[in-house]
Amino acid sequence: MATKRIIDDDRLTAVGLLVEVHRGLTQKFAARLARHGLSENELEIMLRLGRTPNCQLRMSDLAAQTSLTTSGVTRVVDRLERAGLVERASCDTDRRGTWAVLTEAGLDRVTAAVADHIEDVDRWYTGLLTPEQLTALTEALRIVRDTVRPEAVAGVMEAERARPRRHVGV
Amino acid sequence: MATKRIIDDDRLTAVGLLVEVHRGLTQKFAARLARHGLSENELEIMLRLGRTPNCQLRMSDLAAQTSLTTSGVTRVVDRLERAGLVERASCDTDRRGTWAVLTEAGLDRVTAAVADHIEDVDRWYTGLLTPEQLTALTEALRIVRDTVRPEAVAGVMEAERARPRRHVGV
DNA sequence: TCCAATATTTTGCGTTGTCAACCATTGTTA
DNA sequence: TAACAATGGTTGACAACGCAAAATATTGGA
Numbered sequence: 001m002a003t004k005r006i007i008d009d010d011r012l013t014a015v016g017l018l019v020e021v022h023r024g025l026t027q028k029f030a031a032r033l034a035r036h037g038l039s040e041n042e043l044e045i046m047l048r049l050g051r052t053p054n055c056q057l058r059m060s061d062l063a064a065q066t067s068l069t070t071s072g073v074t075r076v077v078d079r080l081e082r083a084g085l086v087e088r089a090s091c092d093t094d095r096r097g098t099w100a101v102l103t104e105a106g107l108d109r110v111t112a113a114v115a116d117h118i119e120d121v122d123r124w125y126t127g128l129l130t131p132e133q134l135t136a137l138t139e140a141l142r143i144v145r146d147t148v149r150p151e152a153v154a155g156v157m158e159a160e161r162a163r164p165r166r167h168v169g170v
Numbered sequence: 171m172a173t174k175r176i177i178d179d180d181r182l183t184a185v186g187l188l189v190e191v192h193r194g195l196t197q198k199f200a201a202r203l204a205r206h207g208l209s210e211n212e213l214e215i216m217l218r219l220g221r222t223p224n225c226q227l228r229m230s231d232l233a234a235q236t237s238l239t240t241s242g243v244t245r246v247v248d249r250l251e252r253a254g255l256v257e258r259a260s261c262d263t264d265r266r267g268t269w270a271v272l273t274e275a276g277l278d279r280v281t282a283a284v285a286d287h288i289e290d291v292d293r294w295y296t297g298l299l300t301p302e303q304l305t306a307l308t309e310a311l312r313i314v315r316d317t318v319r320p321e322a323v324a325g326v327m328e329a330e331r332a333r334p335r336r337h338v339g340v
Numbered sequence: 341t342c343c344a345a346t347a348t349t350t351t352g353c354g355t356t357g358t359c360a361a362c363c364a365t366t367g368t369t370a
Numbered sequence: 371t372a373a374c375a376a377t378g379g380t381t382g383a384c385a386a387c388g389c390a391a392a393a394t395a396t397t398g399g400a
Binding site for chain 1: 176177184187194197217280281284291296298299314317318319
Binding site for chain 4: 341342343344345346347348349350351352353354355356357358359360361362363364365366367368369370
């Protein structure tokens with residue numbers, strides 16, 4: 001091979017690796033999540049609700065925190081609501097808004113799913129690396145994240161201040 | 171906060187970071203790729219074809235190398251063929267098989283797209299890190315990749331041995 | 341007060357990709 | 371060589387999601 005072609009650029013290989021890892025993990029995770037009746041997006045929505053003090057977040061905040069559009073969030077919440085895992089509640093202070101609220105059943109479901117999920121994460125990701133490697137990996141990723149996705153924590157503050165819609169124990 | 175909840179587990183945060191980075195990058199890349207009339211999957215298919223000596227790969231190998239199913243590859247190649255960027259060619263040695271072959275136009279297109287793409291990769295990923303950070307990141311990712319996706323290099327050998335269907339310069 | 345501009349969510353439609361069923365070809369075994 | 375499993379690819383039906391427009395609520399002037 002005389003000349004180095006552009007399509008073999010090292011930087012391309014570097015992102016390629018990231019993409020492949022993401023794919024591989026996604027696939028590994030999907031199998032077990034399916035056994036809990038959840039997709040990755042559904043788990044994430046419920047997880048973000050569950051992390052909130054009152055287990056509620058506004059639709060648009062969910063959209064901002066995930067990769068979904070508001071339209072996508074509407075649809076995921078539709079499914080979760082049909083399954084009885086999430087409820088919608090209107091927002092007193094701004095009647096344009098809608099809270100998505102985790103139900104008891106939803107909290108149970110996400111707790112069980114996450115317990116299994118963490119096993120998988122450990123098996124296929126964090127557990128494969130030494131603590132030093134994991135730290136280095138995480139730090140590097142954080143740098144990139146802060147640049148490409150600085151807005152990923154929208155709405156948490158507002159939701160903490162809001163009056164509880166339901167009171168579910170954690 | 172008295173007790174540490176399971177849904178705040180550190181390992182969850184670690185994968186979350188990876189997922190967010192992947193999302194953020196995907197979004198950043200998509201805009202410019204769209205200007206070249208390509209989606210990420212289409213670019214990847216063409217890229218993998220372009221990396222092959224004869225710019226050809228079998229449908230099933232493309233499926234193995236990407237996250238797509240064979241059915242998905244059929245559809246991506248359908249689109250690329252309609253756009254004149256890829257052609258199908260029947261396989262002499264196994265008449266069940268089909269080569270996907272990059273056309274001249276396809277090679278031109280992918281070359282142009284990749285040149286721009288690499289700029290983005292550098293701007294939003296590799297360029298954000300010191301060489302040491304990038305090395306550490308890549309090494310860690312490689313370890314994970316080798317475990318979750320060991321089969322990601324299918325078909326390259328076979329394609330190199332195959333007789334050329336077209337001869338396009340690189 | 342009334343209206344225009346803005347913000348939040350939902351809906352209609354198109355695109356993309358999966359799954360399962362299918363056909364054609366190849367390899368294997370008796 | 372006949373039977374049959376395994377492989378490679380495509381297709382129809384369908385689910386998920388994005389985009390843009392619609393529906394609803396809010397806010398800030400004039």
